[in-house]
Amino acid sequence: MSTRRCSISLSCAIAFVGAVVFEVVILDALHRRFDRATMGRIEQAVMQRARRVMPWVVGTLYASGIAMFTVRCGGLRCLPTHFGWLLLAKVTLALAVLVIFIRAVRAGDRRVDPCGFRHTHRIVLVLMVGIVFLAKAMFYL
Numbered sequence: 001m002s003t004r005r006c007s008i009s010l011s012c013a014i015a016f017v018g019a020v021v022f023e024v025v026i027l028d029a030l031h032r033r034f035d036r037a038t039m040g041r042i043e044q045a046v047m048q049r050a051r052r053v054m055p056w057v058v059g060t061l062y063a064s065g066i067a068m069f070t071v072r073c074g075g076l077r078c079l080p081t082h083f084g085w086l087l088l089a090k091v092t093l094a095l096a097v098l099v100i101f102i103r104a105v106r107a108g109d110r111r112v113d114p115c116g117f118r119h120t121h122r123i124v125l126v127l128m129v130g131i132v133f134l135a136k137a138m139f140y141l
Contacts, residue, residue: 012061
């Protein structure tokens with residue numbers, strides 16, 4: 001069962017990180033190629049789809065992460081170890097991403113400043129790269 005939780009968590013993490021990378025790298029580059037009105041329609045279509053899919057992906061990601069944390073750490077017993085400190089750092093970054101994600105979902109269809117939108121996605125991307133780095137570092141402990 002632990003392998004299944006790990007696979008589900010990894011699959012959701014890949015989908016979530018992939019979506020953020022797409023928004024930061026691909027959509028950002030399209031701003032130079034299309035006029036503002038066209039880009040607005042493209043972003044609106046992408047965000048409409050993301051609002052339907054990503055809450056499920058993120059919810060499953062965090063649920064499986066909590067399950068793995070409970071199994072691997074047994075509460076907070078692992079915190080005195082190097083693994084525990086890396087896990088705590090990873091959880092802290094993940095909670096920061098979750099807060100940003102919830103704020104974005106709550107904003108819903110309200111008009112968001114495009115500069116703030118891109119800035120927020122870049123922050124989330126940096127946090128997620130940190131999470132991936134910490135997850136990889138945990139394999140060596």
